[in-house]
Amino acid sequence: MTNMTQPWIFTARCPSVVGTVDVVTRYLAEAGHYIEEIQSFDDRASGQFFIRIEFLPAEQDAFAPEAFDEAFGARAADFSMEWNLTAPGHRTRMAIMVSKYDHCLNDLLYRYRTGQLKVEVPLIISNHPDLEELAKWHNIPYYHLPVSAETKPQQEAEIVRLLDEYDIELVVLARYMQVLSPWLCEQLDGKAINIHHSLLPGFKGARPYHQAWEKGVKMVGATAHYVNNDLDEGPIIAQGIQEVGHAHYPEDLIAKGQDVERITLFNALKHHVERRVFLSGDRTIILSH
Template sequence: MAIRLTVACPDQIGIVATIGQLIAKYQGNIIEANHHTDAGAGWFFMRHDIYFPTDFTKLDQLQRELENISQALQLQWQLIQPKRPKRVILMVSRQSHCLADILYRWRSKELNIEILCIISNHQDLAQEASWHNIPYHYIPVPKQDKTAAFNQLAETIDQYKPDLIVLARYMQILPPFLCQQYPGRIINIHHSFLPAFAGAKPYHQAFERGVKLIGATCHYVNDELDAGPIIEQDMVRINHCHSIDDMVRLGKDVEKNVLARGLRLHLEDRVFIHNDKTVVFN
């Protein structure tokens, strides 16, 4: 029986031993282990993939023991069943490349997720949804007053009880109340190497500046624009021959790859958030 244990807590002597003993007591075999101590922040992070014997029946007991330990050591911990797919909502606007990529990885079983629905402020990508028999919610967001739309959006999201919301090139800025409702559970892909070219039209900004590399950033959404904790970034080389259209085209490949990698890291519980930065075990 595969179990994943993640732990974050103040740094202190003996954590590894205490946790290790507990796992050994239940005959757990640690398949993959990652630790990190952030000396500056005085914080400790740990992720274990563990195999317990197939006839393992003491998960509740293990859980109670972790509960007891956690008070003494101030642990924030999670016991996760890695085989259970996470429940995901995808949000898009008109650009299809990130959506098509995630749908492909999902239908080819590369991503272990349940896709609850696709939400969009446009109707353009309804066909991609219908090909895959996924509900498609069209919630237009009028420029002049977005309040009603965002309320409808929040309601729609809430009814699905998602584990995760993925902004797969959703070109609206989410309202703060929504961001605060799902902390560490909204992932965005920004089409620049943040913090360079934050905000609108990053490829136009990059073209103007004459940079030789363009990039993409997958990050958690918080209530400051394009400033949430970064999960993954990558770049692609460009040169003077590339028009803005070329940059958009090349950028699409980086965007979808960076989003897919960031998403996978999150789904495998490899990302910890602390002080607006991430610890990523990969």
């Protein structure tokens, strides 16, 4: 079957029992919906089953999500299944938070502008004014919200207000060099993604790439994860590495590390907006191609 129409995305989770795949695929087949892509995973550690399906409705123009939920819900109830439908062409409303480093911001805005990343970017938030011209070039509102230890509660309250005002679904910390308070972490639970360098051993404090160079590291990397109240320890979505050697100086490690950060963050965001990421406790299940 060939069809240029964009598919609907069905995602679901439920306890691991016999018949989980059948209850979904049988309903879709009986309703005349055509499955274009399907992935599933049974997590033995948690006893949970996860499934993601892209399907074309029997009648695209007449498809009603409410009717689907009602009809499918009658069957899914026996499995304690929770599910979501995502409409074709849905673009996640994403806010970008950034400080002074512009490599991730530049990459995201390029991928947004060229359609590689299916999002809308209604605003950019920063604790510094440095990148406002870049935002203006892309015609995106830029909110400069300075922060200090004394003003942090007010600044974070303004961040949340802006996210509500712009109806934001996802927040990306594109090298936003501030530690979020437990309160803000709670507000962003499950809908904020952070990117940071990953070095072995873990070099903490100032100038981590210089520390890494002094120890002669052989690879640099990056980790993208959901934000939680444990600094840089939220559920991991994507990671990347790049080999380096003795001929690479600190500035080379920084450049390579930033390259890895860009692609790793893009991969994580792509998984998220395509509804391929499921949380299973503190772990992620990624139903990718």
